[in-house]
Amino acid sequence: MFQDRRIGLWLLAPATLFVVVGFLVPVIILLSGAFRTDGGWSLGNYLDFFGSSLNREVFWRTFRLGLTVTLVSAILGYGVAMAVVDKGPKTKGRLIAMLVLPLMISPVARTYAWLVILGRTGFINVGLENLGIIERPLRILFTETAVFIGLIQLFFPLMVLPLISALENMPRDVVPAARVLGANWLTVFWKVILPLTKEGLVVGGTLVFVGSLTAYVTPAILGGSKVLMLETLLYQRVSVANDYASAAVIGVILIAMSVLTNILLKKLASVRKA
Amino acid sequence: MILRTALALAALAGPALSQDRTLTISVYGIAQDAYREALYAPFEAQCGCKLVIESGNSVERLAKLEANAASPVVDVIAFSDANALEAAAKGLIAPLDPARLTNLSNIYDFARDPVGDAMAVGYTFYGTSIVYRSDEVTVNSWLDLFSDDLAGYVALPNIATTQGPITLMMLQKALGKDDPTFADAIDLVAEHKDDVVTFYERGSQIPQLLQQEEILAAVVGRFGWANIAKLGLPVAWAQPKEGQTGGMNVLSMVKGTKDPELAQEFIDFWLSAEVQQKLADGLVDSPVNTQVSVEGATADALTYGEEMAAQIHFLPAAQQLEHREDWLSQWNAKVAQ
Numbered sequence: 001m002f003q004d005r006r007i008g009l010w011l012l013a014p015a016t017l018f019v020v021v022g023f024l025v026p027v028i029i030l031l032s033g034a035f036r037t038d039g040g041w042s043l044g045n046y047l048d049f050f051g052s053s054l055n056r057e058v059f060w061r062t063f064r065l066g067l068t069v070t071l072v073s074a075i076l077g078y079g080v081a082m083a084v085v086d087k088g089p090k091t092k093g094r095l096i097a098m099l100v101l102p103l104m105i106s107p108v109a110r111t112y113a114w115l116v117i118l119g120r121t122g123f124i125n126v127g128l129e130n131l132g133i134i135e136r137p138l139r140i141l142f143t144e145t146a147v148f149i150g151l152i153q154l155f156f157p158l159m160v161l162p163l164i165s166a167l168e169n170m171p172r173d174v175v176p177a178a179r180v181l182g183a184n185w186l187t188v189f190w191k192v193i194l195p196l197t198k199e200g201l202v203v204g205g206t207l208v209f210v211g212s213l214t215a216y217v218t219p220a221i222l223g224g225s226k227v228l229m230l231e232t233l234l235y236q237r238v239s240v241a242n243d244y245a246s247a248a249v250i251g252v253i254l255i256a257m258s259v260l261t262n263i264l265l266k267k268l269a270s271v272r273k274a
Numbered sequence: 275m276i277l278r279t280a281l282a283l284a285a286l287a288g289p290a291l292s293q294d295r296t297l298t299i300s301v302y303g304i305a306q307d308a309y310r311e312a313l314y315a316p317f318e319a320q321c322g323c324k325l326v327i328e329s330g331n332s333v334e335r336l337a338k339l340e341a342n343a344a345s346p347v348v349d350v351i352a353f354s355d356a357n358a359l360e361a362a363a364k365g366l367i368a369p370l371d372p373a374r375l376t377n378l379s380n381i382y383d384f385a386r387d388p389v390g391d392a393m394a395v396g397y398t399f400y401g402t403s404i405v406y407r408s409d410e411v412t413v414n415s416w417l418d419l420f421s422d423d424l425a426g427y428v429a430l431p432n433i434a435t436t437q438g439p440i441t442l443m444m445l446q447k448a449l450g451k452d453d454p455t456f457a458d459a460i461d462l463v464a465e466h467k468d469d470v471v472t473f474y475e476r477g478s479q480i481p482q483l484l485q486q487e488e489i490l491a492a493v494v495g496r497f498g499w500a501n502i503a504k505l506g507l508p509v510a511w512a513q514p515k516e517g518q519t520g521g522m523n524v525l526s527m528v529k530g531t532k533d534p535e536l537a538q539e540f541i542d543f544w545l546s547a548e549v550q551q552k553l554a555d556g557l558v559d560s561p562v563n564t565q566v567s568v569e570g571a572t573a574d575a576l577t578y579g580e581e582m583a584a585q586i587h588f589l590p591a592a593q594q595l596e597h598r599e600d601w602l603s604q605w606n607a608k609v610a611q
Contacts, residue, residue: 054607112482119486141488142472221479224472225432228610236434236606239333240598242360 031255034248045249055233062213062230063257065144069151069212070205073159076152077204078189081163096164099157107154107217114150114222115141142224150222155211159204166200167193198269205265210258230254295323297536300339300351302523303329305558312552317543323536332357339366339528349531350540354436358394358524359591367393367526374538377545377563382583385522385562389591394524397544398559401520401577401586402437404512405502406491407484413491413512416441416448420462425469429483429492432473433605440519440589441493442601447587448516454593455600464608473609481505495521500557500575513585520577520586523559554578 037044049055084095102110116122118140125137140146174196178188194201216231225232230250237247301309306329314325328335332353339351343366351367361367369392372378378386378395385396406413411423419428431437445459446452463470471489474480477498483489485505494502502509525544527537543549547565554561554568560577561568568578577583 054611057611108476108478112479115479115482115486115488119488121486121488217475220432220475224470225475226467226470226473226610228606232434232610233606236602240434240602242333242336242357244337 030244031248031252033245034252036245045245046253049246049249049253054228058228058230058233059253061227065148065151065229066209066212066257069148069155070159070209073152073156073208074201074205077156077159077163078193080156080160081167082193084160085164085167096161099160102153103157108221110154111150111218111221114146114153118146118149118222141222142226144223144227146222147219150218151212151215154215154218155208158207158211162200162203162207163197164200166197170196202262202265202269206258206262209261213257214254295321295533295536296326297321297323297350297533297540298326298328298348299540300328300330300335300348300353302331302352305556308553308556308558312556312558313544313549316549317540320543321536321539325540336361340364343529346528346530348528349533349537350525351528352397352523352525355388355394355396355522355524355588355591356594358526359389359595361526362389362391362393363595366529368529368531368534369393370395370527370538370541371534374535375542375545377542377547380547380565381545381562382564384583384588385524388522388524388588394526395541395545396522396524396562397541398553399520399522399562399577399583399586399588400560401496401518401582402440402493403496403514403518404491405480405484405494405499405509406512407508408510409508410490413510413514415514416444416516418514419445419491419493420466420469424491425466426471427488427490428470429472429474429480429489430463430470431477431493432475433602433609435475435477436521437477437493437495438473439594439598439601440521443587443589444514444516444519448514454597455604456597457604460601460604460608467609484509496560496577503574517585517587518582520588522588 034045035041035043050059080099084092084099087095105113117124119125120137120139120141122141124140125134128134129137140149170193174192175188178192183191214231216235219229220232223229230253234247234250234254237243237250306327314327318325328338328348330338335348335351336353336357339346339348339361342348343364351361353361358367372392375395381396382399385399388394388396404413404416404419411421412418418424419430431441433439433442439456442456442459442463445462446456449458449462451458471483472479474483474492477494478501480489480492480494480498481501483492484502484507496511499511525541527534527541531537545563547563550559550561550563551566551568553559554566554576555572557572557575564580568576573579577586
């Protein structure tokens with residue numbers, strides 16, 4: 001056994017070394033700037049950052065958007081995952097391929113497609129006008145709604161895939177059993193499906209939240225840059241002000257938000273278990 | 275005596291040494307095939323040396339230059355004039371010797387010493403103005419961007435793009451106020467924020483927005499004009515009464531380069547009429563060398579000619595460095611909220 005473990009460690013070594021040298025060390029060096037002030041190490045940069053009411057507002061806005069995208073993806077995701085999971089292997093394969101398609105298209109091309117759909121002469125507006133529902137085209141493009149729609153489409157697969165795999169691992173007969181015992185569909189979902197698939201929800205939730213928090217191109221192009229987000233602030237610090245220290249502060253905040261969310265989701269999942 | 279011996283030895287060793295001479299250049303990542311054909315390959319043939327190319331965007335390469343300041347890897351760097359001034363202030367680049375740049379007298383005045391102290395030389399430039407649907411609106415001034423006709427149909431560049439600050443500069447000029455903080459211009463943009471369709475991040479969005487009639491006018495760099503003109507829409511390039519603005523890319527020699535002669539020979543070669551002509555013909559870069567001549571569609575796609583050049587108001591690099599923080603914070607507080 002001991003022997004096996006040692007072999008295992010040796011096998012891990014090259015990949016670990018690669019990650020440490022190629023990723024962790026550079027990231028730590030880059031982010032350490034966020035804890036450095038003239039007088040040495042301190043949290044001064046963070047106090048400065050959160051001292052500005054504008055920055056606090058941007059922080060909360062980014063957090064809110066991430067949370068909403070995650071919640072809506074989870075609700076829609078369960079529906080889609082439950083519909084897909086019982087299909088035959090061929091149909092399931094096709095449906096999953098369609099789901100992950102947005103991830104394989106370059107973000108710029110994907111966002112352009114949204115311009116065609118949501119624009120003033122795009123097919124949503126033209127359709128609504130032809131149906132006589134609206135008289136003048138709606139302004140959807142370059143609003144927060146457009147950012148929201150774009151982010152949902154982009155990160156939805158990251159929610160659905162873990163949910164499908166969690167549902168596949170759920171024992172087949174628990175749902176009929178609960179139904180036989182008189183539970184309605186809501187109770188079945190809340191008391192049976194959710195507790196049994198929460199690992200998938202934690203993984204999907206973390207991926208979607210982190211993705212929405214750090215997406216740059218989609219909000220920039222679809223939102224028309226009328227509203228600041230943390231990642232826009234970060235981009236400004238680097239590309240305009242050439243100020244890597246402040247950019248690192250925002251970077252650390254984004255990483256902290258992602259890690260904390262993951263911990264929080266896991267905590268929530270284990271609370272329900274107890 | 276020692277010097278003479280050394281020179282003699284160097285001369286003897288010359289041909290052998292030149293085989294091993296390399297010059298590392300740091301450039302923008304665009305059009306590398308065209309550069310290889312028009313610039314890199316002919317230069318390698320001329321100097322008998324080898325060019326090593328590093329590419330990326332301006333800010334990223336400036337950061338690399340700073341990180342490697344103790345033992346520079348790059349010999350010649352191409353970036354924006356503001357980045358050059360910043361590099362000069364940080365002691366990352368060395369002054370050029372005008373005597374070694376034989377083509378200096380053939381390039382536009384504004385490109386000869388754009389950041390001062392001979393720290394850089396402009397190799398290309400572009401104009402920025404307003405493109406508009408000539409069948410729907412007329413644009414004679416930068417203030418026309420906020421006319422009633424264009425309300426809800428105009429795209430402006432975001433502050434974080436190169437076009438952002440120069441647009442503010444022209445608006446400030448059009449308002450008749452000479453304030454380098456652009457406070458009046460930013461107030462004007464903020465006041466009309468809801469009339470602006472988008473503060474765009476990528477110029478490549480503009481042709482599509484025009485085609486879909488999301489917008490009828492936008493502030494764009496001349497390098498985007500060819501793609502807009504070929505849409506087949508009735509679009510025009512405005513000649514606002516306040517003039518046009520624009521930007522410049524420059525070449526600098528990195529401080530600590532092992533071969534300043536070769537570095538400057540390369541810079542001079544890039545400025546030569548022959549290379550600039552080829553780059554202009556290939557629609558890669560608008561020429562700063564006044565001996566270059568292009569006509570018709572090529573001239574139209576570029577920022578070309580004395581007349582066009584004379585209209586351009588450049589944003590001084592020093593003003594950009596001094597006020598960029600201020601512009602950002604005003605923009606974030608007033609516009610992006």
